[in-house]
Amino acid sequence: xxxxxxxxxxxxxxxxxxxxxxxxxxxxxxxxxxxxxxxxxxxxxxxxxxxxxxxxxxxxxxxxxxxxxxxxxxxxxxxxxxxxxxxxxxxxxxxxxxxxxxxxxxxxxxxxxxxxxxxxxxxxxxxxxxxxxxxxxxxxxxxxxxxxxxxxxxxxx
Numbered sequence: 151x152x153x154x155x156x157x158x159x160x161x162x163x164x165x166x167x168x169x170x171x172x173x174x175x176x177x178x179x180x181x182x183x184x185x186x187x188x189x190x191x192x193x194x195x196x197x198x199x200x201x202x203x204x205x206x207x208x209x210x211x212x213x214x215x216x217x218x219x220x221x222x223x224x225x226x227x228x229x230x231x232x233x234x235x236x237x238x239x240x241x242x243x244x245x246x247x248x249x250x251x252x253x254x255x256x257x258x259x260x261x262x263x264x265x266x267x268x269x270x271x272x273x274x275x276x277x278x279x280x281x282x283x284x285x286x287x288x289x290x291x292x293x294x295x296x297x298x299x300x301x302x303x304x305x306x307x
Contacts, residue, residue, distance in 0.1 A: 154260035
């Protein structure tokens, strides 16, 4: 299995503009001066992705207090993201990367194995981007249910 080449701390975050769950464009360049948490997830409304998005929503006030904007990126179309947001009452920004170009740029798109099948998809990896657009930290060791805590713990240390 070919290893994916994920961006690392110290790398410049790839510029992107993607549509959010409301069909509005969101650009990384517009976030200059703020920390941005970009988390990649495989598919809206699936069990693990739901746990992850709901826990980030539950702890959104803590991220707001830290001045961190949270963006979830998946290859889902805008309509599916809107359904996910509405059904689960999410309070985070979901971005549609249907051609997975941004996932490719961050190095999180690649070969995966699941239940004996091999396919290409998103690896569940999260990037903290600093106020200047540089990757400050990469989170790749977490369970969906404690993802928010792993990130918050990083700020406590």
